[in-house]
Amino acid sequence: MSKQFGWWFFTCGNQVLVIPQGERIPYGDIEDLPLPELDFTQVERFASYKGEACLRLELSEAIDLGMGEWIDLRSSMSVLTGPLFNLVGKAQQFALFLKTHRFCGSCGEALERVDWELAMQCGHCGFRAYPRISPSIIVLISDGRKVLLANHRRHQKQEQPIYTAIAGFVEAGETLEQTVHREVHEETGIRVKNVSYWRSQPWAFPHSIMAAYFAEYDTGEVNIDRRELADAQWFDYSNLPHLPPTGTIARDMINHWLGQKTNE
Ligand SMILES: [Zn+2]
Structure with a gap:
Protein backbone atom coordinates (compact mmCIF):
# COMPACT_ATOMS: atom_id res chain seq x y z
CA MET A 1 0.00 0.00 0.00
CA HIS A 101 -13.88 19.19 18.04
CA ARG A 102 -16.02 16.14 18.55
CA PHE A 103 -19.28 18.04 19.14
CA CYS A 104 -20.95 20.97 17.43
CA GLY A 105 -20.30 24.30 19.17
CA SER A 106 -23.61 25.58 17.84
CA CYS A 107 -26.17 22.79 18.48
CA GLY A 108 -24.24 20.18 20.48
CA GLU A 109 -24.66 17.23 18.09
CA ALA A 110 -21.71 14.97 17.24
CA LEU A 111 -19.49 16.31 14.42
CA GLU A 112 -18.35 14.22 11.47
CA ARG A 113 -15.07 14.32 9.64
CA VAL A 114 -15.11 16.02 6.22
CA ASP A 115 -13.25 13.73 3.82
CA TRP A 116 -11.73 16.26 1.40
CA GLU A 117 -10.28 18.90 3.72
CA LEU A 118 -9.34 19.11 7.37
CA ALA A 119 -12.63 20.10 8.92
CA MET A 120 -15.43 18.73 11.10
CA GLN A 121 -19.02 19.16 9.98
CA CYS A 122 -22.33 19.03 11.84
CA GLY A 123 -24.89 16.88 9.99
CA HIS A 124 -27.67 18.47 12.04
CA CYS A 125 -27.19 22.24 11.62
CA GLY A 126 -24.41 22.45 9.01
CA PHE A 127 -21.85 24.17 11.26
CA ARG A 128 -18.29 23.51 10.10
CA ALA A 129 -15.16 23.78 12.25
CA TYR A 130 -11.55 24.17 11.11
CA PRO A 131 -8.31 23.93 13.10
CA ARG A 132 -7.85 27.10 15.09
CA ILE A 133 -5.02 29.38 13.98
CA SER A 134 -4.32 32.57 15.93
CA PRO A 135 -2.34 35.22 14.04
CA SER A 136 0.19 37.22 16.00
CA ILE A 137 2.88 39.77 15.22
CA ILE A 138 6.48 40.04 16.36
CA VAL A 139 8.36 43.28 15.85
CA LEU A 140 12.03 44.17 16.18
CA ILE A 141 12.42 47.88 16.95
CA SER A 142 15.70 49.59 16.24
CA ASP A 143 17.13 53.07 16.61
CA GLY A 144 20.45 53.40 14.83
CA ARG A 145 22.97 51.13 16.61
CA LYS A 146 20.45 50.14 19.28
CA VAL A 147 17.65 47.59 19.43
CA LEU A 148 14.79 47.37 21.93
CA LEU A 149 14.57 43.92 23.54
CA ALA A 150 12.23 42.79 26.29
CA ASN A 151 12.34 40.17 29.01
CA HIS A 152 8.89 38.61 29.34
CA ARG A 153 7.55 37.77 32.75
CA ARG A 154 7.30 34.09 31.71
CA HIS A 155 11.08 34.09 30.99
CA GLN A 156 11.97 36.08 34.09
CA LYS A 157 12.80 33.18 36.40
CA GLN A 158 15.37 31.64 34.06
CA GLU A 159 18.99 31.70 35.18
CA GLN A 160 19.95 33.80 32.18
CA PRO A 161 16.88 35.88 31.32
CA ILE A 162 16.07 35.83 27.61
CA TYR A 163 15.58 39.18 25.88
CA THR A 164 13.52 39.13 22.72
CA ALA A 165 11.40 41.17 20.30
CA ILE A 166 7.94 42.53 21.18
CA ALA A 167 5.06 40.21 20.23
CA GLY A 168 1.32 39.93 20.63
CA PHE A 169 -1.88 38.46 19.26
CA VAL A 170 -3.97 40.12 16.57
CA GLU A 171 -7.38 41.23 17.80
CA ALA A 172 -10.59 40.80 15.81
CA GLY A 173 -11.00 43.56 13.25
CA GLU A 174 -7.35 44.67 13.22
CA THR A 175 -4.87 44.76 10.37
CA LEU A 176 -1.48 43.24 11.21
CA GLU A 177 0.09 46.71 11.02
CA GLN A 178 -2.43 48.09 13.51
CA THR A 179 -1.52 45.24 15.85
CA VAL A 180 2.17 46.17 15.57
CA HIS A 181 1.47 49.79 16.57
CA ARG A 182 -0.96 48.83 19.36
CA GLU A 183 1.22 46.12 20.91
CA VAL A 184 4.37 48.25 20.82
CA HIS A 185 2.60 51.15 22.50
CA GLU A 186 0.78 49.00 25.08
CA GLU A 187 3.85 46.99 26.08
CA THR A 188 6.62 49.59 25.86
CA GLY A 189 4.98 53.05 25.79
CA ILE A 190 6.87 54.14 22.67
CA ARG A 191 5.70 54.82 19.10
CA VAL A 192 7.31 53.33 15.99
CA LYS A 193 7.53 54.27 12.31
CA ASN A 194 8.61 52.67 9.02
CA VAL A 195 6.97 49.33 9.90
CA SER A 196 7.90 46.77 7.26
CA TYR A 197 6.85 43.13 6.91
CA TRP A 198 9.70 40.59 6.80
CA ARG A 199 8.45 36.96 6.88
CA SER A 200 6.30 34.56 8.89
CA GLN A 201 6.62 31.40 10.97
CA PRO A 202 3.95 28.91 12.05
CA TRP A 203 4.25 28.55 15.79
CA ALA A 204 2.44 25.63 17.44
CA PHE A 205 2.56 27.11 20.97
CA PRO A 206 -0.33 26.77 21.03
CA HIS A 207 -1.70 27.40 17.51
CA SER A 208 -0.29 30.62 16.18
CA ILE A 209 1.30 32.06 13.07
CA MET A 210 3.75 34.87 13.68
CA ALA A 211 4.12 37.68 11.16
CA ALA A 212 7.50 39.35 11.66
CA TYR A 213 8.06 43.08 11.19
CA PHE A 214 10.95 45.48 11.47
CA ALA A 215 10.21 48.96 12.79
CA GLU A 216 12.12 52.09 13.73
CA TYR A 217 11.79 54.08 16.91
CA ASP A 218 9.72 57.24 16.50
CA THR A 219 8.78 58.92 19.80
CA GLY A 220 8.26 58.32 23.52
CA GLU A 221 10.05 56.93 26.57
CA VAL A 222 10.20 53.24 27.39
CA ASN A 223 7.56 52.55 30.03
CA ILE A 224 6.72 48.86 30.16
CA ASP A 225 3.45 47.07 30.85
CA ARG A 226 4.40 45.13 33.98
CA ARG A 227 1.61 42.58 33.49
CA GLU A 228 3.43 41.31 30.37
CA LEU A 229 7.06 42.35 30.68
CA ALA A 230 9.65 42.21 33.44
CA ASP A 231 12.05 44.54 31.63
CA ALA A 232 12.79 46.22 28.30
CA GLN A 233 15.98 48.01 27.36
CA TRP A 234 17.84 49.49 24.42
CA PHE A 235 20.91 47.38 23.66
CA ASP A 236 23.83 48.40 21.48
CA TYR A 237 24.46 45.84 18.74
CA SER A 238 27.97 45.22 20.11
CA ASN A 239 26.62 44.24 23.52
CA LEU A 240 23.48 42.09 23.27
CA PRO A 241 21.90 40.14 26.14
CA HIS A 242 20.98 36.42 26.21
CA LEU A 243 18.89 35.91 23.06
CA PRO A 244 16.10 33.45 22.12
CA PRO A 245 17.25 30.09 20.70
CA THR A 246 18.18 29.41 17.09
CA GLY A 247 15.14 28.31 15.08
CA THR A 248 12.85 31.01 16.46
CA ILE A 249 11.85 33.83 14.15
CA ALA A 250 12.84 36.28 16.90
CA ARG A 251 16.44 35.04 16.74
CA ASP A 252 16.41 35.09 12.93
CA MET A 253 15.24 38.72 13.00
CA ILE A 254 17.94 39.75 15.47
CA ASN A 255 20.60 37.97 13.37
CA HIS A 256 19.30 39.63 10.21
CA TRP A 257 19.43 43.08 11.82
CA LEU A 258 22.90 42.38 13.24
CA GLY A 259 24.11 41.36 9.78
CA GLN A 260 22.97 44.71 8.43
CA LYS A 261 24.61 46.64 11.29
CA THR A 262 27.96 44.91 10.99
CA ASN A 263 27.99 45.56 7.23
CA GLU A 264 27.35 49.27 7.64
ZN1 LIG B 1 -24.71 21.59 14.84
Whole structure:
Protein backbone atom coordinates (compact mmCIF):
# COMPACT_ATOMS: atom_id res chain seq x y z
CA MET A 1 0.00 0.00 0.00
CA SER A 2 1.58 3.28 -1.08
CA LYS A 3 -0.30 4.97 1.77
CA GLN A 4 2.09 3.29 4.21
CA PHE A 5 5.34 4.68 2.78
CA GLY A 6 6.87 8.01 3.71
CA TRP A 7 7.81 10.15 6.70
CA TRP A 8 6.28 8.94 9.97
CA PHE A 9 5.07 11.51 12.48
CA PHE A 10 4.17 9.67 15.68
CA THR A 11 2.69 12.12 18.17
CA CYS A 12 1.29 11.82 21.66
CA GLY A 13 -0.11 15.09 22.99
CA ASN A 14 2.77 17.55 22.74
CA GLN A 15 5.37 14.81 22.23
CA VAL A 16 6.89 13.51 19.00
CA LEU A 17 9.03 10.47 18.25
CA VAL A 18 12.50 11.27 16.88
CA ILE A 19 15.21 8.80 15.85
CA PRO A 20 18.99 9.27 16.09
CA GLN A 21 19.67 8.91 12.34
CA GLY A 22 19.22 11.05 9.25
CA GLU A 23 16.67 13.82 9.45
CA ARG A 24 15.48 12.40 12.80
CA ILE A 25 11.93 11.59 11.63
CA PRO A 26 11.36 7.87 10.79
CA TYR A 27 11.19 7.32 7.05
CA GLY A 28 10.34 4.30 4.94
CA ASP A 29 7.85 1.51 4.43
CA ILE A 30 5.75 0.55 7.42
CA GLU A 31 6.76 -3.07 6.83
CA ASP A 32 10.42 -2.21 7.39
CA LEU A 33 10.00 -0.17 10.57
CA PRO A 34 10.52 -2.05 13.84
CA LEU A 35 7.10 -1.20 15.24
CA PRO A 36 4.92 -3.04 17.71
CA GLU A 37 1.22 -3.62 17.02
CA LEU A 38 -0.37 -0.25 16.39
CA ASP A 39 -3.76 0.70 15.00
CA PHE A 40 -2.67 1.61 11.49
CA THR A 41 -6.26 2.23 10.39
CA GLN A 42 -5.80 5.62 12.11
CA VAL A 43 -2.80 6.56 9.95
CA GLU A 44 -3.45 9.73 7.98
CA ARG A 45 -1.54 11.42 5.20
CA PHE A 46 -1.48 15.11 6.11
CA ALA A 47 1.28 16.70 4.03
CA SER A 48 4.28 15.89 1.86
CA TYR A 49 8.00 16.47 2.34
CA LYS A 50 10.67 16.09 -0.35
CA GLY A 51 8.09 14.51 -2.65
CA GLU A 52 7.05 11.79 -0.18
CA ALA A 53 3.96 11.44 2.00
CA CYS A 54 3.93 12.68 5.59
CA LEU A 55 1.91 10.21 7.67
CA ARG A 56 0.71 10.91 11.16
CA LEU A 57 -0.48 8.64 13.90
CA GLU A 58 -1.54 10.00 17.27
CA LEU A 59 -0.99 7.56 20.14
CA SER A 60 -2.84 7.72 23.42
CA GLU A 61 0.32 6.73 25.33
CA ALA A 62 4.00 7.46 24.63
CA ILE A 63 4.84 3.75 24.46
CA ASP A 64 8.20 2.28 23.44
CA LEU A 65 8.07 1.98 19.65
CA GLY A 66 11.33 0.03 19.44
CA MET A 67 13.18 2.98 17.94
CA GLY A 68 14.00 6.55 18.84
CA GLU A 69 12.72 8.56 21.77
CA TRP A 70 9.80 10.80 22.64
CA ILE A 71 10.64 14.47 23.02
CA ASP A 72 8.38 17.46 23.46
CA LEU A 73 7.53 19.68 20.55
CA ARG A 74 9.53 22.64 21.82
CA SER A 75 12.70 20.53 22.20
CA SER A 76 12.23 19.15 18.68
CA MET A 77 13.00 22.65 17.36
CA SER A 78 16.69 22.16 18.15
CA VAL A 79 17.00 18.71 16.51
CA LEU A 80 14.83 19.02 13.40
CA THR A 81 15.20 21.17 10.29
CA GLY A 82 12.82 24.15 10.10
CA PRO A 83 10.45 22.46 7.58
CA LEU A 84 10.26 19.23 9.63
CA PHE A 85 9.69 21.18 12.85
CA ASN A 86 6.76 22.95 11.17
CA LEU A 87 5.38 19.59 9.98
CA VAL A 88 5.55 18.17 13.51
CA GLY A 89 3.59 21.23 14.64
CA LYS A 90 1.04 20.59 11.91
CA ALA A 91 0.63 16.91 12.83
CA GLN A 92 0.28 17.77 16.50
CA GLN A 93 -2.27 20.54 15.85
CA PHE A 94 -4.35 18.30 13.57
CA ALA A 95 -4.49 15.66 16.30
CA LEU A 96 -5.46 18.28 18.88
CA PHE A 97 -8.14 19.69 16.58
CA LEU A 98 -9.76 16.27 16.10
CA LYS A 99 -9.64 15.60 19.83
CA THR A 100 -11.23 18.93 20.79
CA HIS A 101 -13.88 19.19 18.04
CA ARG A 102 -16.02 16.14 18.55
CA PHE A 103 -19.28 18.04 19.14
CA CYS A 104 -20.95 20.97 17.43
CA GLY A 105 -20.30 24.30 19.17
CA SER A 106 -23.61 25.58 17.84
CA CYS A 107 -26.17 22.79 18.48
CA GLY A 108 -24.24 20.18 20.48
CA GLU A 109 -24.66 17.23 18.09
CA ALA A 110 -21.71 14.97 17.24
CA LEU A 111 -19.49 16.31 14.42
CA GLU A 112 -18.35 14.22 11.47
CA ARG A 113 -15.07 14.32 9.64
CA VAL A 114 -15.11 16.02 6.22
CA ASP A 115 -13.25 13.73 3.82
CA TRP A 116 -11.73 16.26 1.40
CA GLU A 117 -10.28 18.90 3.72
CA LEU A 118 -9.34 19.11 7.37
CA ALA A 119 -12.63 20.10 8.92
CA MET A 120 -15.43 18.73 11.10
CA GLN A 121 -19.02 19.16 9.98
CA CYS A 122 -22.33 19.03 11.84
CA GLY A 123 -24.89 16.88 9.99
CA HIS A 124 -27.67 18.47 12.04
CA CYS A 125 -27.19 22.24 11.62
CA GLY A 126 -24.41 22.45 9.01
CA PHE A 127 -21.85 24.17 11.26
CA ARG A 128 -18.29 23.51 10.10
CA ALA A 129 -15.16 23.78 12.25
CA TYR A 130 -11.55 24.17 11.11
CA PRO A 131 -8.31 23.93 13.10
CA ARG A 132 -7.85 27.10 15.09
CA ILE A 133 -5.02 29.38 13.98
CA SER A 134 -4.32 32.57 15.93
CA PRO A 135 -2.34 35.22 14.04
CA SER A 136 0.19 37.22 16.00
CA ILE A 137 2.88 39.77 15.22
CA ILE A 138 6.48 40.04 16.36
CA VAL A 139 8.36 43.28 15.85
CA LEU A 140 12.03 44.17 16.18
CA ILE A 141 12.42 47.88 16.95
CA SER A 142 15.70 49.59 16.24
CA ASP A 143 17.13 53.07 16.61
CA GLY A 144 20.45 53.40 14.83
CA ARG A 145 22.97 51.13 16.61
CA LYS A 146 20.45 50.14 19.28
CA VAL A 147 17.65 47.59 19.43
CA LEU A 148 14.79 47.37 21.93
CA LEU A 149 14.57 43.92 23.54
CA ALA A 150 12.23 42.79 26.29
CA ASN A 151 12.34 40.17 29.01
CA HIS A 152 8.89 38.61 29.34
CA ARG A 153 7.55 37.77 32.75
CA ARG A 154 7.30 34.09 31.71
CA HIS A 155 11.08 34.09 30.99
CA GLN A 156 11.97 36.08 34.09
CA LYS A 157 12.80 33.18 36.40
CA GLN A 158 15.37 31.64 34.06
CA GLU A 159 18.99 31.70 35.18
CA GLN A 160 19.95 33.80 32.18
CA PRO A 161 16.88 35.88 31.32
CA ILE A 162 16.07 35.83 27.61
CA TYR A 163 15.58 39.18 25.88
CA THR A 164 13.52 39.13 22.72
CA ALA A 165 11.40 41.17 20.30
CA ILE A 166 7.94 42.53 21.18
CA ALA A 167 5.06 40.21 20.23
CA GLY A 168 1.32 39.93 20.63
CA PHE A 169 -1.88 38.46 19.26
CA VAL A 170 -3.97 40.12 16.57
CA GLU A 171 -7.38 41.23 17.80
CA ALA A 172 -10.59 40.80 15.81
CA GLY A 173 -11.00 43.56 13.25
CA GLU A 174 -7.35 44.67 13.22
CA THR A 175 -4.87 44.76 10.37
CA LEU A 176 -1.48 43.24 11.21
CA GLU A 177 0.09 46.71 11.02
CA GLN A 178 -2.43 48.09 13.51
CA THR A 179 -1.52 45.24 15.85
CA VAL A 180 2.17 46.17 15.57
CA HIS A 181 1.47 49.79 16.57
CA ARG A 182 -0.96 48.83 19.36
CA GLU A 183 1.22 46.12 20.91
CA VAL A 184 4.37 48.25 20.82
CA HIS A 185 2.60 51.15 22.50
CA GLU A 186 0.78 49.00 25.08
CA GLU A 187 3.85 46.99 26.08
CA THR A 188 6.62 49.59 25.86
CA GLY A 189 4.98 53.05 25.79
CA ILE A 190 6.87 54.14 22.67
CA ARG A 191 5.70 54.82 19.10
CA VAL A 192 7.31 53.33 15.99
CA LYS A 193 7.53 54.27 12.31
CA ASN A 194 8.61 52.67 9.02
CA VAL A 195 6.97 49.33 9.90
CA SER A 196 7.90 46.77 7.26
CA TYR A 197 6.85 43.13 6.91
CA TRP A 198 9.70 40.59 6.80
CA ARG A 199 8.45 36.96 6.88
CA SER A 200 6.30 34.56 8.89
CA GLN A 201 6.62 31.40 10.97
CA PRO A 202 3.95 28.91 12.05
CA TRP A 203 4.25 28.55 15.79
CA ALA A 204 2.44 25.63 17.44
CA PHE A 205 2.56 27.11 20.97
CA PRO A 206 -0.33 26.77 21.03
CA HIS A 207 -1.70 27.40 17.51
CA SER A 208 -0.29 30.62 16.18
CA ILE A 209 1.30 32.06 13.07
CA MET A 210 3.75 34.87 13.68
CA ALA A 211 4.12 37.68 11.16
CA ALA A 212 7.50 39.35 11.66
CA TYR A 213 8.06 43.08 11.19
CA PHE A 214 10.95 45.48 11.47
CA ALA A 215 10.21 48.96 12.79
CA GLU A 216 12.12 52.09 13.73
CA TYR A 217 11.79 54.08 16.91
CA ASP A 218 9.72 57.24 16.50
CA THR A 219 8.78 58.92 19.80
CA GLY A 220 8.26 58.32 23.52
CA GLU A 221 10.05 56.93 26.57
CA VAL A 222 10.20 53.24 27.39
CA ASN A 223 7.56 52.55 30.03
CA ILE A 224 6.72 48.86 30.16
CA ASP A 225 3.45 47.07 30.85
CA ARG A 226 4.40 45.13 33.98
CA ARG A 227 1.61 42.58 33.49
CA GLU A 228 3.43 41.31 30.37
CA LEU A 229 7.06 42.35 30.68
CA ALA A 230 9.65 42.21 33.44
CA ASP A 231 12.05 44.54 31.63
CA ALA A 232 12.79 46.22 28.30
CA GLN A 233 15.98 48.01 27.36
CA TRP A 234 17.84 49.49 24.42
CA PHE A 235 20.91 47.38 23.66
CA ASP A 236 23.83 48.40 21.48
CA TYR A 237 24.46 45.84 18.74
CA SER A 238 27.97 45.22 20.11
CA ASN A 239 26.62 44.24 23.52
CA LEU A 240 23.48 42.09 23.27
CA PRO A 241 21.90 40.14 26.14
CA HIS A 242 20.98 36.42 26.21
CA LEU A 243 18.89 35.91 23.06
CA PRO A 244 16.10 33.45 22.12
CA PRO A 245 17.25 30.09 20.70
CA THR A 246 18.18 29.41 17.09
CA GLY A 247 15.14 28.31 15.08
CA THR A 248 12.85 31.01 16.46
CA ILE A 249 11.85 33.83 14.15
CA ALA A 250 12.84 36.28 16.90
CA ARG A 251 16.44 35.04 16.74
CA ASP A 252 16.41 35.09 12.93
CA MET A 253 15.24 38.72 13.00
CA ILE A 254 17.94 39.75 15.47
CA ASN A 255 20.60 37.97 13.37
CA HIS A 256 19.30 39.63 10.21
CA TRP A 257 19.43 43.08 11.82
CA LEU A 258 22.90 42.38 13.24
CA GLY A 259 24.11 41.36 9.78
CA GLN A 260 22.97 44.71 8.43
CA LYS A 261 24.61 46.64 11.29
CA THR A 262 27.96 44.91 10.99
CA ASN A 263 27.99 45.56 7.23
CA GLU A 264 27.35 49.27 7.64
ZN1 LIG B 1 -24.71 21.59 14.84
